[in-house]
Amino acid sequence: MSVWRYFIPTEVHFGRGVLLQKGDSMRTLGKRALVVTGKSSSKNGSLDDLKKVLDGIGVEYEVFDGVRENPSFEILRKAREMYGDFEPDFVVGLGGGSPMDFAKAISVLLKNPGIDLPELYNTEKYSSMYPVVAIPTTSGTGSEATQYSVITDDLGNKRGFGTDFTFPTLSFVDPRYTLTMPADLTVSTGVDALCHAVEGYLSRRSNPLAKVLAMRAIVGIRDALPKVIKSLDDLELREEMMLSSTIAGMVIAQTGTTVNHAFGYPLTTFKGIRHGQATGLFLVENLKIMGEEVPEEVEEVLKPFGGLEGLEGVLKDLGIYDLRVEIEPEDIESWTEGVSKAKHLKVTPGRYDPDTIRRVYERVARRIG
Numbered sequence: 001m002s003v004w005r006y007f008i009p010t011e012v013h014f015g016r017g018v019l020l021q022k023g024d025s026m027r028t029l030g031k032r033a034l035v036v037t038g039k040s041s042s043k044n045g046s047l048d049d050l051k052k053v054l055d056g057i058g059v060e061y062e063v064f065d066g067v068r069e070n071p072s073f074e075i076l077r078k079a080r081e082m083y084g085d086f087e088p089d090f091v092v093g094l095g096g097g098s099p100m101d102f103a104k105a106i107s108v109l110l111k112n113p114g115i116d117l118p119e120l121y122n123t124e125k126y127s128s129m130y131p132v133v134a135i136p137t138t139s140g141t142g143s144e145a146t147q148y149s150v151i152t153d154d155l156g157n158k159r160g161f162g163t164d165f166t167f168p169t170l171s172f173v174d175p176r177y178t179l180t181m182p183a184d185l186t187v188s189t190g191v192d193a194l195c196h197a198v199e200g201y202l203s204r205r206s207n208p209l210a211k212v213l214a215m216r217a218i219v220g221i222r223d224a225l226p227k228v229i230k231s232l233d234d235l236e237l238r239e240e241m242m243l244s245s246t247i248a249g250m251v252i253a254q255t256g257t258t259v260n261h262a263f264g265y266p267l268t269t270f271k272g273i274r275h276g277q278a279t280g281l282f283l284v285e286n287l288k289i290m291g292e293e294v295p296e297e298v299e300e301v302l303k304p305f306g307g308l309e310g311l312e313g314v315l316k317d318l319g320i321y322d323l324r325v326e327i328e329p330e331d332i333e334s335w336t337e338g339v340s341k342a343k344h345l346k347v348t349p350g351r352y353d354p355d356t357i358r359r360v361y362e363r364v365a366r367r368i369g
């Protein structure tokens with residue numbers, strides 16, 4: 001086996017009420033915070049908790065609640081203009097993956113006023129950001145435990161950046177904040193976490209520790225996700241989903257995601273399908289292709305489901321394929337070209353020539369068309 005490392009510098013606090021109990025550790029980060037969030041944090045109790053903690057430790061803060069799903073250059077530009085002179089000591093990302101990713105990006109931009117937005121993706125162009133505190137309110141992306149930030153550029157391409165110094169410094173992971181997620185969002189985010197675990201296990205960059213963690217997350221999601229959508233206020237199930245998604249984040253922090261994620265991106269940008277569902281739509285087809293190169297490893301991740309058909313049945317019951325989207329042949333051509341150039345291909349087992357990629361899109365398009 002080749003050499004490997006496991007790295008996550010984030011101090012992760014986990015559990016019910018954890019922000020209120022442990023949030024005063026933000027004191028060590030300074031006296032001024034920029035809080036970036038969406039609209040839902042004022043409805044699930046998380047923003048109130050955060051304000052209470054920051055007031056309690058005497059941290060001054062501004063709240064920017066303009067983050068939207070799949071954060072874009074446009075909103076980053078706006079926030080950079082608004083807070084260019086604010087000079088925070090730290091940035092808090094409160095919400096789903098979108099606000100947490102946004103926090104990493106705005107933190108880089110405020111700390112490095114000289115860089116242009118596209119240079120965000122080139123992590124050689126800068127070497128620091130303000131410390132980030134991540135507080136998730138969905139259980140899916142794992143962004144509270146990853147270095148990644150996925151930002152949509154001006155052409156509509158979803159692209160990620162991430163390096164050793166873009167991990168959150170602190171995370172507070174409280175499953176209570178996810179109780180307000182409706183069933184469809186619970187499914188989409190939960191399937192995102194499942195894809196992270198499966199892809200992390202199979203990535204060429206995987207390692208023995210990442211594999212153990214990935215299997216833990218896969219089994220946790222298999223057990224909890226089908227139940228939680230019938231019992232949305234079951235805190236124990238919510239806690240299992242939160243734990244599994246944070247663990248899956250720790251996995252992809254080591255391995256990255258595979259080309260399965262790249263397949264989903266254009267469906268989110270151009271067809272408005274949520275990230276997790278868009279990614280989940282391709283999982284079965286991609287496992288078939290990856291299985292041609294690493295059959296034993298694919299068999300291993302499928303064991304908890306009793307095989308590929310079992311996984312497909314679970315995804316079907318969760319409603320992943322229950323949508324209708326018009327996909328034109330021109331869409332497939334341009335998305336095939338995009339995926340053919342995706343950097344994820346390097347770490348993905350299996351042979352992905354343009355014909356194979358096109359075929360995957362055609363199959364999925366038939367299924368949802």
Ligand code: NAP
Pocket residue numbers: 037038039040041044067068069070071095096097098099101137138139140141142143146147148149150158177178179180181182185189192275276
């Ligand atoms: P999201 O885009 O952050 O949020 C989706 C929707 O859920 C928004 O409308 C949001 O409302 C709402 N919401 C959030 N928390 C809620 C709650 N507790 N109750 C009810 N509604 C709630 O969704 P996400 O799936 O967590 O994040 C997706 C983004 O993360 C994508 O851009 C994806 O590419 C990225 N991602 C990043 C990583 C990483 O490692 N960094 C990994 C995978 C995906 P408001 O916006 O109004 O608050």
Ligand code: ZN
Pocket residue numbers: 141192193196261275279
């Ligand atoms: Zn994802």
